[in-house]
Amino acid sequence: MPDLNGVTVHPDCRHFRGDLPCRPNKEHGYVCQGCPVYSPVQQRILIIKLGAIGDVIRTTPLLRRLRQEYPNAFITWLTHTPAILPATDGPDEVLKFELSSIVQLQGRQFDLLFNLDKDKEAGALLNSISATQKFGYALRPHDGVVWPQNELANHKFLTGVFDQLSLENQKPYVQEIFELCGFEFQGEEYVFDTHADKGYQWPMLPAAGRRIGLNTGCGDRWTTRLWSDEKWVSLIQQLQHAGYQPVLLGGTAEDERNQRLHTATGAVYPGTFPLPQFINLVYQMDLVVTQVTMAMHISIALRKPTVLMNNIFNPYEFDLYGRGQIVQPNRECVCFYRGTCKLGTSCMEELSAEKVFAAVQESLSV
Structure with a gap:
C-alpha cells in the first residue's frame, strides 16, 4: 500500500473517500494502518440505468446476483432518480445523471459496465467510460443508433424495436435483464427500502x-x-x-x-x-x-x-x-x-x- 509522508493509505478500501475522511475515521478515529474494518475492493462495477422510477426499481434484483458473484465489488449506479435506490443493501455509490457525474465516470476504470438503457446518451456513456467488460447497449458512432454491445443483448434489443417480437416474448423483464448481463435469473427479489424507519404514522x-x-x-x-x-x-x-x-x-x-x-x-x-x-x-x-x-x-x-x-x-x-x-x-x-x-x-x-x-x-x- 502507498505511503504519503510516512502515512499508510489504503485507496483500495471501500470506505476510502480521498476528498474527505472516511466514515470509520470520523466515527471511530481509525486510520489505514491497522484499520479493523479495512475492506479491499476487488472489482469495480458500474450500472447505467437511467429510466423511469419503475424501471429502476425492477432492475434492482440484479444487485443480489452481483453481490453473490462479486462479494468484494464496489458497485456504482448512475440514474435520473438516485433517491429510489435503497441505502441498505443497495449500490455502494449512487450518482445522478448530470455533468459532474459523467465527467468523473469518464476518468475512472471499471471491471464491469452494464448499460441497461437504449437511450442514446446511455449508449454514448458505455462507449466513453473505460471498462474491462461491457454489457448492454452502445451507441454506434457512425450513425448514432443504439446497438447491442454483444449478442447477449440481442433478445432484449429486438423485442424493443419490433412489436411482433415483443408480443411473442414470454420472458419477464427481470429475466431479460439478467440474460443481457450474462446471468441466469433464479427468482432474485427486488432490493428496496420500506421506509419503516422514518417514523411515518397512519392513524x-x-x-x-x-x-x-x-x-x-x-x-x-x-x-x-x-x-x-x-x-x-x-x-x-x-x-x-x-x-x-x-x-x-x-x-x-x-x-x-x-x-x-x-x-x-x-x-x-x-x-x-x-x-x-x-x-x-x-x-x-x-x-x-x-x-x-x-x-x-x-x-x-x-x-x-x-x-x-x-x-x-x-x-x-x-x-x-x-x-x-x-x-x-x-x-x-x-x-x-x-x-x-x-x-x-x-x-x-x-x-x-x-x-x-x-x-x-x-x-x-x-
Whole structure:
C-alpha cells in the first residue's frame, strides 16, 4: 500500500473517500494502518440505468446476483432518480445523471459496465467510460443508433424495436435483464427500502380488516389503461361487503378521482404524499390492485400480493413472484403499447369488477 509522508493509505478500501475522511475515521478515529474494518475492493462495477422510477426499481434484483458473484465489488449506479435506490443493501455509490457525474465516470476504470438503457446518451456513456467488460447497449458512432454491445443483448434489443417480437416474448423483464448481463435469473427479489424507519404514522388507516390498496391511476402516457369510476365504485363496494378495507392510493394526478371515489363509497383516502412516504403507505397494505404503474413496481418490490389489471402490454413481461394475479379484459386487446384505442372505447371497460374482486380473494387465500 502507498505511503504519503510516512502515512499508510489504503485507496483500495471501500470506505476510502480521498476528498474527505472516511466514515470509520470520523466515527471511530481509525486510520489505514491497522484499520479493523479495512475492506479491499476487488472489482469495480458500474450500472447505467437511467429510466423511469419503475424501471429502476425492477432492475434492482440484479444487485443480489452481483453481490453473490462479486462479494468484494464496489458497485456504482448512475440514474435520473438516485433517491429510489435503497441505502441498505443497495449500490455502494449512487450518482445522478448530470455533468459532474459523467465527467468523473469518464476518468475512472471499471471491471464491469452494464448499460441497461437504449437511450442514446446511455449508449454514448458505455462507449466513453473505460471498462474491462461491457454489457448492454452502445451507441454506434457512425450513425448514432443504439446497438447491442454483444449478442447477449440481442433478445432484449429486438423485442424493443419490433412489436411482433415483443408480443411473442414470454420472458419477464427481470429475466431479460439478467440474460443481457450474462446471468441466469433464479427468482432474485427486488432490493428496496420500506421506509419503516422514518417514523411515518397512519392513524387514518383502518385498524381491523385486511387493507386492499387501490391504485386508481395509470399515468398520462397510455390512457387506454384507465378504468372508469363506475368500475372502481363497484369493486370498492364488493370489497366492503366482503369485510375488506379498501384504501385509495395515488398521486396528485389521481387526487380528484380519489376524492370522488371517497365521496361515493366512504373508502379511506389518506391523500397524496412524497415518494418515500407513499412507499411506506403501500407497505401498510395487505394487497394492492393496480395498473402497470410505478405503484405496481413498488408493490412487487415490497413483496405484496398484487392484482395487476393489464390490457395493452404483454403479460409475460411482469413477474409477480407467485404473489397475486394478472387480470385482463375478456376481449383481446388490439392496441399493443398504444396511448389511444383504435376502436374508440378501451377494452378495459370490459374488465369487470367481479373478475378483479375474484382475483383479490384468490390472491389472499394463497
